[in-house]
Amino acid sequence: MFKIADKEFSSRLFLGSGKYGSSKEMYESIIASGTQMVTVALKRIDTDAPSDDLIEALKKANVKLWPNTSGVRNAKEAVFAAQLAREALETNWIKLEIHPDPRYLMPDPIETLKATEELAKLGFIVLPYIHADPVLCKRLEDAGTAAVMPLGSPIGSNKGLKTEDFLEIIIEQSKVPVIVDAGIGAPSHAARALEMGADAVLVNTAIASSNNSIQMAIAFKNAVIAGRLAFEAGLSKVSNKASATSPLTSFLNK
Amino acid sequence: MNFKNRFNTYNWDEQKTSIYSKTSRDVENALTSKKRTLEDFKSLISPAATPYLEQMASLSHDLTTKRFGKTIQMFAPMYLSNECNNICTYCGFSLDNKVKRKTLTDTEILKEVAFIKAQGFNHILLVTGEANHTVHVSYFKNAIQLIKSHFANISIEVQPLETQDYKELHEAGVYSVLVYQETYHKEVYKHYHPKGKKSNFDYRLETPDRVGQSGTHKIGLGVLLGLEDWRVDSFFCALHLDYLQKTYWQTKYSISFPRMRPAEGIIEPNVIVTDKELVQLLCAYRLLNEDVELSISTRESENLRNNIIPLGVTSMSAGSKTNPGGYIVEPESLEQFEISDERNISQISHLIKQSGYEPVYKDWDHALSHL
Numbered sequence: 049m050f051k052i053a054d055k056e057f058s059s060r061l062f063l064g065s066g067k068y069g070s071s072k073e074m075y076e077s078i079i080a081s082g083t084q085m086v087t088v089a090l091k092r093i094d095t096d097a098p099s100d101d102l103i104e105a106l107k108k109a110n111v112k113l114w115p116n117t118s119g120v121r122n123a124k125e126a127v128f129a130a131q132l133a134r135e136a137l138e139t140n141w142i143k144l145e146i147h148p149d150p151r152y153l154m155p156d157p158i159e160t161l162k163a164t165e166e167l168a169k170l171g172f173i174v175l176p177y178i179h180a181d182p183v184l185c186k187r188l189e190d191a192g193t194a195a196v197m198p199l200g201s202p203i204g205s206n207k208g209l210k211t212e213d214f215l216e217i218i219i220e221q222s223k224v225p226v227i228v229d230a231g232i233g234a235p236s237h238a239a240r241a242l243e244m245g246a247d248a249v250l251v252n253t254a255i256a257s258s259n260n261s262i263q264m265a266i267a268f269k270n271a272v273i274a275g276r277l278a279f280e281a282g283l284s285k286v287s288n289k290a291s292a293t294s295p296l297t298s299f300l301n302k
Numbered sequence: 303m304n305f306k307n308r309f310n311t312y313n314w315d316e317q318k319t320s321i322y323s324k325t326s327r328d329v330e331n332a333l334t335s336k337k338r339t340l341e342d343f344k345s346l347i348s349p350a351a352t353p354y355l356e357q358m359a360s361l362s363h364d365l366t367t368k369r370f371g372k373t374i375q376m377f378a379p380m381y382l383s384n385e386c387n388n389i390c391t392y393c394g395f396s397l398d399n400k401v402k403r404k405t406l407t408d409t410e411i412l413k414e415v416a417f418i419k420a421q422g423f424n425h426i427l428l429v430t431g432e433a434n435h436t437v438h439v440s441y442f443k444n445a446i447q448l449i450k451s452h453f454a455n456i457s458i459e460v461q462p463l464e465t466q467d468y469k470e471l472h473e474a475g476v477y478s479v480l481v482y483q484e485t486y487h488k489e490v491y492k493h494y495h496p497k498g499k500k501s502n503f504d505y506r507l508e509t510p511d512r513v514g515q516s517g518t519h520k521i522g523l524g525v526l527l528g529l530e531d532w533r534v535d536s537f538f539c540a541l542h543l544d545y546l547q548k549t550y551w552q553t554k555y556s557i558s559f560p561r562m563r564p565a566e567g568i569i570e571p572n573v574i575v576t577d578k579e580l581v582q583l584l585c586a587y588r589l590l591n592e593d594v595e596l597s598i599s600t601r602e603s604e605n606l607r608n609n610i611i612p613l614g615v616t617s618m619s620a621g622s623k624t625n626p627g628g629y630i631v632e633p634e635s636l637e638q639f640e641i642s643d644e645r646n647i648s649q650i651s652h653l654i655k656q657s658g659y660e661p662v663y664k665d666w667d668h669a670l671s672h673l
């Protein structure tokens with residue numbers, strides 16, 4: 049069990065809802081993954097339609113709907129989007145994504161900090177998507193963030209934990225949950241993040257774009273469990289050579 | 303430095319020679335390259351790449367799935383007017399085509415909107431000719447105001463405008479602006495566009511710069527396939543895209559593949575672009591650029607559209623009409639060109655689902671850009 053704000057989670061795997069070939073495939077993957085929270089882009093929600101396919105499928109899966117601000121380019125737009133999302137989905141949780149660069153979707157640290165400050169003041173549970181920047185994480189804590197979501201590698205790249213050294217620092221220093229977002233392309237990457245002590249991971253492309261997304265969802269479910277168990281058990285130290293037979297300090301025992 | 307300056311350092315014939323002298327070795331290098339360059343793109347659109355089409359398609363499929371998932375964005379064009387003061391030898395709206403013209407009134411716009419909306423579309427593309435005295439910025443603003451509450455995403459494909467105009471239209475609710483150069487062959491451009499504002503090659507060439515400066519979310523580029531050598535024209539289009547992405551880095555881009563279609567009073571295509579070549583071009587764009595949106599319209603045949611979905615396409619139109627009032631108000635008005643795939647949206651939606659893809663109707667919200 050771990051907590052974000054006042055909500056407890058038993059699954060440390062969060063999912064995205066984009067890129068699936070059908071709502072049915074998304075629904076079945078969500079169920080198979082055992083996740084309890086799925087993020088959905090505000091821009092994909094059709095509030096005018098009598099029934100929105102995407103939302104219906106997510107509601108049926110009985111997971112916490114977690115709106116994101118994907119598409120906004122600055123803090124002002126993000127705050128506005130968050131307020132709309134709160135109205136549309138009746139939740140004050142927001143996955144804050146401000147990426148003015150549409151190619152690599154790199155998060156804007158300055159606008160993200162501004163938006164987090166403002167949204168926290170407005171009573172939102174803010175979970176910002178950020179670069180793996182340890183200083184920014186501390187600044188976000190001060191601003192009232194509920195968690196931090198540093199990237200493992202560029203979003204959708206499936207490249208894994210390219211930012212591992214910085215993630216280590218973030219995990220070491222953080223007082224709020226650390227959720228590794230973006231770039232996790234294989235269950236082994238997710239397991240590694242959890243082994244390092246990340247509280248959770250968010251996965252989308254690796255599952256949604258898989259040829260067998262349901263089976264991949266199960267693989268991630270198990271990887272996250274394995275990673276967390278290993279973290280709690282304590283990993284053995286890595287060593288390239290056997291212990292020296294004549295330790296440098298053996299003379300002290302003579 | 304705007305694109306014109308960069309463009310002027312290139313020479314059409316040199317680029318043509320360069321593309322046609324690419325070898326299978328160049329193509330193989332391009333295929334295995336991790337980060338592809340414009341030189342790689344030239345290899346991939348060259349005749350030497352023809353035997354590698356299957357491999358290109360497979361790579362294009364993988365890259366597209368990774369970036370866009372198994373989704374196809376749906377949109378519908380809505381022609382507002384066929385009035386035009388340009389003579390373009392390939393276009394049904396050409397001024398010298400002595401056929402009665404039509405520009406939709408408010409009531410007519412709303413009738414067309416109701417029909418399109420009832421089909422399920424939420425992304426719309428507004429199209430006009432170039433008739434600056436009647437179909438101008440205030441006409442567009444009025445039209446956008448009328449339809450804004452009905453559509454989540456509005457694109458325009460109208461005459462080139464000034465930066466300030468684009469700013470105002472962006473603020474009014476326009477998400478993207480499509481403007482095709484038609485051909486980057488400056489010398490022959492004039493033959494295809496003998497009269498009207500459009501005959502100014504440079505003004506059109508600089509249009510995407512003006513759109514970029516306005517803060518518009520997306521710019522659509524393309525060349526009219528059928529005018530000049532598609533390989534050379536597409537190289538210049540890719541060069542344009544490359545420049546724009548580096549300059550207006552907050553903007554998204556899309557590429558369309560308008561292939562010449564029959565229309566009233568127009569010339570025959572100068573070159574025929576085959577299906578095979580179109581697929582090669584589509585895949586080459588994807589291999590060059592993982593994030594550019596690639597759009598296939600109803601200009602294309604059922605057979606091609608049935609099979610092209612997994613090859614790199616990210617958006618499609620369906621059941622399109624290319625004349626103002628074509629859906630409901632005045633089905634017989636002058637059309638820009640004949641469409642080829644006449645299937646309606648539910649048939650296309652079914653086709654997309656059959657291919658293992660999800661047709662997406664809404665992927666934007668006015669709320670995200672209006673403050």
